[in-house]
Amino acid sequence: MAVAEPVAVRSQSEEAYARLLERIVRLDMPPGSVVNEARLREELKIGRTPIREALQRLARENLVRSIPHRGTFVTEVNITDLARITEVRVVLESHAARLAAEKHTSADGEATRELLELLRGGRVSDQRELMQLDQRIHQLIYHAAHNPFLEATLERYFNLSLRLWYLVLDRQVGLRRAVDEHIDLLQAVLSSDGELAETIMRKHVIGFEREIRKVLVER
DSSP: OTTHHHHHHHHHHHHHHHHHHHHHHTTSSOTTOBOOHHHHHHHHTOOHHHHHHHHHHHHHTTSEEEETTTEEEEOOOOHHHHHHHHHHHHHHHHHHHHHHHHHOOHHHHHHHHHHHHHHHHTOOOSHHHHHHHHHHHHHHHHHHTTOHHHHHHHHHHHHHHHHHHHHTTTSOOOHHHHHHTHHHHHHHHHTTOHHHHHHHHHHHHHHHHHHHHHHHHHO
16 A cells, blocks of 8 residues: 555646646636635645645746745746747757657558548638647657657647647637648658658747737737
């Protein structure tokens, strides 16, 4: 029993992290809002320790911030953050795309072809479904690079970017066009063309920054 208890706590901590991350990214917990631990324990039916471990992890990922004698808050979103996130993503994501083209396995190729079929079919049109499809594509690229350290880092920065997408979801931000850009990217990966995949991903990330910046300036 002494071994099972920490495993259970870790499992609850992972669950708490995943559920809080979803709430923050989707703006159910808006930027600047107070994180009420007691309310979260009641709503999530998860204990104090897993909740606090999850919040510590989210703090390391710059999604929440603790202020002494005031409490814990969801971090704000601003143009400066957007620029800094893009500086990281444009380098690491383009490199991941090159690695994915060079190192993808047969299983990665099958998953890539499935996503290509979805993209070409044009059946996904709802804004939130498009965002989920975009997320699946990026996660596939991260995984196909077969570098767990790179994958974990990119997941973190993608979550920060995804929150920005939700922030401007009600505005015209060219989401359909941005998602369709992945057709050429996935074809480059399947063709093992690392240089082309890297170029397309760099252009895509820079385009994302430009679209979001335009909307944030207008707010």
